Every structure is written in C-alpha cells, then in structure tokens.
Amino acid sequence: MTDFAAAVDRLHNQVRHWEQPRWxxxxxxxxxxxxxxxxxxxxxxxxxxxxxxREHDMILADQLRVVADDLVAAAPAPEVLAEAAAAVDEVRKHI
Structure with missing residues (x-):
C-alpha cells in the first residue's frame, strides 16, 4: 500500500495547485x-x-484523492495496489 499511497501523494502534490490553462x-x-x-x-x-x-478540471486532484482513499479502504490484493501504483506513475510521467 505504501507504494500506491506514495505515488498518489506525488501526483496529487504535482497537480493540486494547477490552474485551468495547465490542464x-x-x-x-x-x-x-x-x-x-x-x-x-x-x-x-x-x-x-x-x-x-466528469466535473470541472479543477477538481480532478480532489477526485484522485477520494478514489485513491476508497481503493485503499477496500483492502484490495497487493497486486491490485501495484497495478494502481503503476497507473498513477504512468500518468504522472505524461502530464
């Protein structure tokens, strides 16, 4: 879980302050x-x-945080969290 949580934190911190043109x-x-x-x-x-x-772009960072917290709360198998962490890292590389 810590890899997933760390990946989400990195992405969230990267985008949470973005203004509309940056999106x-x-x-x-x-x-x-x-x-x-x-x-x-x-x-x-x-x-x-x-x-x-699909709401306004400005709330995507908040939506990321909510669905990530929901995923952790669901206590998925470790390989699911690894898949999720890889997906987060991949998006982070391309935005």
Whole structure:
C-alpha cells in the first residue's frame, strides 16, 4: 500500500495547485486514471463499476484523492495496489 499511497501523494502534490490553462491536454488522461482507480475499488468491494462524474478540471486532484482513499479502504490484493501504483506513475510521467 505504501507504494500506491506514495505515488498518489506525488501526483496529487504535482497537480493540486494547477490552474485551468495547465490542464489543457492533460485533464482527460487524469480523468481516465480517476475512473480506473474507481473501477479497481469497485471490483475490490465486489460492487459494479460506476462512472465517476466528469466535473470541472479543477477538481480532478480532489477526485484522485477520494478514489485513491476508497481503493485503499477496500483492502484490495497487493497486486491490485501495484497495478494502481503503476497507473498513477504512468500518468504522472505524461502530464
């Protein structure tokens, strides 16, 4: 879990202060990550996948934090957290 938590912290700290122009061309990648983490959390809880509301770009950092916390709370298998950490790191490299 610590690798996942550290990856989320790094990405969150990178983007939480961004203004709207900075999100141009990057928001959809971040939203895709948010949805992936939500899907992994739903699977870990044995719940159906649900779309994460696509709100204003300025709240993507908050959405990241919420779905990451939900995923950790679901106590998924270590390989799921490793997959999630790799996805977070990949997005971080490209935004």
């Amino acid at each position: 141009k061309g990057k928001a959809e990648r971040m939203y895709g990550l948010v949805q992936l983490l939500a899907d992994l959390g739903a699977a870990a809880e044995g719940q159906p996948r649900r779309p994460v509301p």
